[in-house]
Structures are given as C-alpha cells and as structure tokens.
Amino acid sequence: MKVEDAGKKAIFLNPDRVDYRVYSIDGCLVDKGKAADFAVEEVGLGLVVVELKGRNVEHAFKQVDATTHLFRKDRAFKGKIASLVVSRETPIGSATINRHRARYAKAHGGAALSVCSSGKTKFVLKEVLTHRGR
Numbered sequence: 001m002k003v004e005d006a007g008k009k010a011i012f013l014n015p016d017r018v019d020y021r022v023y024s025i026d027g028c029l030v031d032k033g034k035a036a037d038f039a040v041e042e043v044g045l046g047l048v049v050v051e052l053k054g055r056n057v058e059h060a061f062k063q064v065d066a067t068t069h070l071f072r073k074d075r076a077f078k079g080k081i082a083s084l085v086v087s088r089e090t091p092i093g094s095a096t097i098n099r100h101r102a103r104y105a106k107a108h109g110g111a112a113l114s115v116c117s118s119g120k121t122k123f124v125l126k127e128v129l130t131h132r133g134r
Contacts, residue, residue, distance in 0.1 A: 008052035046080030
C-alpha cells in the first residue's frame, strides 16, 4: 500500500495480505486547519497517521497531533493508533524529537510517534503501531 505526496512516499508492506483502508486527510476529510496527509488502517489492528514532509518537522508534529485528535474524537476511532512522519529534515536522536514523542504518547494514551528520513520508504504497519518501525 503506497501513499505519496509531492514526490515523498511511504509504502506499507502487507505480507499477510490483510485489508487496509487509506484515508486522504489534508484537503479531503479536513479542508481547513492542520491535518496530516494520510491515515492507513489495517482493519482490526489499528491506524497510522502519516505526514510526508519536505522540511519543517515541527509543523508535522502539529499536523499528526491534530489528525490523531480528529480520529479519536470526531470519527470515534477505538483501535490502536500511531503516527509516522517521513521527512528530509529528521534529527532522529534529537531532544526535540524525543520531547515530541513523549508529548504525543501522553496526549494519546501511549501512542507511538515515529520519525524517519525520506530515504526510508518501506514500513510494516504493525511495527509502526508498536514503535518498532522508527
């Protein structure tokens, strides 16, 4: 399952061939305000909010946070949820990233926030949900 925006992409491998749903968020489900680009759901397992960013990772954190709130409140999503930011600007080990991971987890019941460089494009959804797919 591939999601792509402005030349940036994330591919979710599906070795078990289970059902996936893809939601186009920014400009579709949400046309005003902050929103991530996509959400990818493995039916029965959970949902990953995806922001494909060139730069400005700080803004990406606000977008995935707002979209996670959208699914939890407006859409009443009850499953496991996590977020993935794929960006050219990724200071992976930085204190800023770690601070945002902690805030996100606290705000969303322990949900994982993964941040990856745009060089990494392939992910396994259940690993992102459990934060093994950093």
